Amino acid sequence: MDSAEIKQAVKEYILKEFLPDEAPENLSFDTALVTTGILDSLATLDLVSFLEETYGIKVAAHEVGVDHMNTIDEIAEFVVSKQG
Amino acid sequence: MTHDSNTSLQAMFRDRLTRNPDGKALTFFNPDGSHTWRTFSEFYQTGCRYGSILSRGGVSAGDVCVFMLPSDETTANALFGALLIGALPLMVAPPVVRGLHSNLKDVLDHVVKTTSARMVVLEDDEKALGEAMQESHPETAVVYTSAFEQGGDADAAPLVYPGGEDLAALQLTSGTTGFPRVCVWDQNAVLQALHGMELAMKLGEGDVCVNWTPLYHDMGLINNFMLCMAKDIPLVMLETINFLKKPASWLQALSATGATVTWSPNFGYAFTAQRVRDHHLKDIDLSKVKAFWNAAERIHLDTMLAFQSKFEQFGVPLSAMKTNFGCAENVGGATFSDAAGNFVVEHVNKRRLYEDGIAVPETAGNGSTNTVAVVGVGRPYPGMSIQIQSADGEVLPDGHVGEIALNTPSRMKAYLNNEEETNYALRDQYLHTGDYGYMRGEEVFWTGRIRERINLHGKKFDPSDFESVLLHIEGLRPGCFAAFGVDDEKIGTQRLVIVSEIRDSNEQPLEALVDEVREQVATHLGIKVDEVLLLAQGTMTKTSSGKRRHRFYRELYLDGEIHALSSALT
Numbered sequence: 001m002d003s004a005e006i007k008q009a010v011k012e013y014i015l016k017e018f019l020p021d022e023a024p025e026n027l028s029f030d031t032a033l034v035t036t037g038i039l040d041s042l043a044t045l046d047l048v049s050f051l052e053e054t055y056g057i058k059v060a061a062h063e064v065g066v067d068h069m070n071t072i073d074e075i076a077e078f079v080v081s082k083q084g
Numbered sequence: 085m086t087h088d089s090n091t092s093l094q095a096m097f098r099d100r101l102t103r104n105p106d107g108k109a110l111t112f113f114n115p116d117g118s119h120t121w122r123t124f125s126e127f128y129q130t131g132c133r134y135g136s137i138l139s140r141g142g143v144s145a146g147d148v149c150v151f152m153l154p155s156d157e158t159t160a161n162a163l164f165g166a167l168l169i170g171a172l173p174l175m176v177a178p179p180v181v182r183g184l185h186s187n188l189k190d191v192l193d194h195v196v197k198t199t200s201a202r203m204v205v206l207e208d209d210e211k212a213l214g215e216a217m218q219e220s221h222p223e224t225a226v227v228y229t230s231a232f233e234q235g236g237d238a239d240a241a242p243l244v245y246p247g248g249e250d251l252a253a254l255q256l257t258s259g260t261t262g263f264p265r266v267c268v269w270d271q272n273a274v275l276q277a278l279h280g281m282e283l284a285m286k287l288g289e290g291d292v293c294v295n296w297t298p299l300y301h302d303m304g305l306i307n308n309f310m311l312c313m314a315k316d317i318p319l320v321m322l323e324t325i326n327f328l329k330k331p332a333s334w335l336q337a338l339s340a341t342g343a344t345v346t347w348s349p350n351f352g353y354a355f356t357a358q359r360v361r362d363h364h365l366k367d368i369d370l371s372k373v374k375a376f377w378n379a380a381e382r383i384h385l386d387t388m389l390a391f392q393s394k395f396e397q398f399g400v401p402l403s404a405m406k407t408n409f410g411c412a413e414n415v416g417g418a419t420f421s422d423a424a425g426n427f428v429v430e431h432v433n434k435r436r437l438y439e440d441g442i443a444v445p446e447t448a449g450n451g452s453t454n455t456v457a458v459v460g461v462g463r464p465y466p467g468m469s470i471q472i473q474s475a476d477g478e479v480l481p482d483g484h485v486g487e488i489a490l491n492t493p494s495r496m497k498a499y500l501n502n503e504e505e506t507n508y509a510l511r512d513q514y515l516h517t518g519d520y521g522y523m524r525g526e527e528v529f530w531t532g533r534i535r536e537r538i539n540l541h542g543k544k545f546d547p548s549d550f551e552s553v554l555l556h557i558e559g560l561r562p563g564c565f566a567a568f569g570v571d572d573e574k575i576g577t578q579r580l581v582i583v584s585e586i587r588d589s590n591e592q593p594l595e596a597l598v599d600e601v602r603e604q605v606a607t608h609l610g611i612k613v614d615e616v617l618l619l620a621q622g623t624m625t626k627t628s629s630g631k632r633r634h635r636f637y638r639e640l641y642l643d644g645e646i647h648a649l650s651s652a653l654t
Contacts, residue, residue, distance in 0.1 A: 065182025
């Protein structure tokens with residue numbers, strides 16, 4: 001799966017699970033998710049679980065952080081690097 | 085060295101080693117379901133090796149050793165090693181999401197300074213924090229978990245057997261100044277707590293306990309780790325992060341190990357019932373679990389019923405759902421619902437409860453909006469007695485709401501270096517918990533907190549925790565804010581609401597200000613603000629005390645009486 005498809009899948013998951021009342025156009029691929037509190041720690045870990053199950057990757061505890069997961073762009077890049 | 089198994093944790097560990105060295109002690113349940121039991125002898129040996137490394141690093145009996153670590157196997161070994169050499173472990177919550185919690189250094193500074201800690205142990209990838217700590221506290225050793233990977237000599241561990249009056253451990257609890265207070269527990273209190281819990285929970289041979297709660301929380305540390313290690317109960321641990329990623333792993337661990345006992349704050353039950361996927365439940369059997377203990381935050385009847393009903397088909401009867409009340413100031417649990425029966429619920433008149441402070445039972449809920457369900461948190465463990473006291477210290481009769489006061493052999497010795505708050509909490513032979521409740525016979529019903537405290541997923545925050553964060557936001561009027569938690573039965577815990585005045589001079593769009601409040605709180609404290617309400621300068625009603633202000637605004641909010649310039653929900 002390429003980066004564009006991952007971004008779209010992650011966006012759909014976030015909208016469905018954490019922002020059910022949000023218009024899709026309001027969530028961009030570069031919207032800050034963690035530092036703005038859109039995703040709290042529980043939501044971030046739920047998203048990690050989704051990534052692990054969907055893309056067959058393993059995310060270590062120290063990788064769950066702002067550096068890799070603050071935007072959909074970063075998340076997709078992280079997933080691709082893990083798959084590579 | 086001689087020892088009496090009734091005087092210290094260390095003597096109890098040694099006694100277990102003598103009596104049952106080859107019995108199962110501890111296993112970590114991995115996400116793929118694999119787990120390997122370690123005997124107590126193996127765990128003890130590993131603990132001795134870790135203890136020798138701590139000792140070589142300068143830690144002696146009575147020294148405070150701060151661990152800011154996830155609840156994994158290395159941490160369990162290090163914690164046990166510290167206990168074996170008589171050091172005083174103090175567990176500090178690490179960030180779940182790296183890059184948040186930028187106030188961690190401040191919290192660690194405060195903790196190290198308050199306790200004169202001899203050592204701080206951090207994960208290897210926290211070297212920047214470690215270097216900053218070393219610079220600020222040159223007298224405190226900073227070590228990383230890789231130091232435990234090899235080396236050490238189990239035979240060289242300087243094992244100790246303290247007396248009953250000696251200290252056993254320290255525990256953080258939310259404070260009133262934006263920094264946690266440090267509860268000091270002595271050996272007598274810890275042993276009394278463990279004995280009381282064993283009796284009240286009716287623990288015995290054949291019991292197996294599963295724990296996912298973190299070791300920095302007293303539920304993980306006392307109700308699980310210390311209880312199981314001291315009382316010869318096999319303990320299955322899940323790393324907290326693995327439970328939060330996949331709550332079904334908790335149920336899988338219970339099923340795979342034939343566990344009989346487990347603990348969780350209320351939110352864990354709500355979270356699991358909502359998040360577990362059907363395909364994770366294949367071959368799950370929970371019929372051996374005799375007790376799902378619920379404690380550490382408000383217990384919602386709906387959560388208990390939703391969890392039990394969802395997992396009834398896997399062998400969870402209503403009688404397995406248990407309730408408990410405790411606080412860090414009283415080591416371990418204080419009250420327990422009937423280990424052999426159902427927990428108690430009262431449907432009481434809402435107006436009489438909240439306006440008059442009297443719990444008047446009414447016939448069943450019937451969906452009436454005039455009644456509220458109050459879950460009983462059980463009866464005190466044998467050896468403890470409880471009073472409900474008025475603000476004047478008068479003992480109140482059954483059904484009257486007042487402060488829950490414990491005459492308890494397991495109370496803390498003090499708040500470290502905080503005589504004023506110690507004397508207030510431990511006055512007149514009773515531990516004053518700061519919790520509101522009432523009694524009906526021996527059953528205790530918890531109804532709320534005297535001092536506003538925000539409880540998010542079992543982790544407690546004081547409104548003052550937010551002050552320093554909000555102070556730095558241009559546009560907000562310093563000190564003119566309220567922060568409070570609002571119960572949310574759907575998520576089984578509280579939602580966080582912040583109300584703040586803005587400055588007249590503020591030129592930022594209100595939406596941007598709301599976003600900044602969220603961002604700053606997430607970055608500094610690692611938590612999400614569920615709702616931000618901004619008010620014009622000079623419109624927040626003054627109260628003589630910050631404590632009252634937060635409660636006052638919480639009540640206004642619940643009555644729909646806050647008229648904000650801007651509000652934003654997520």
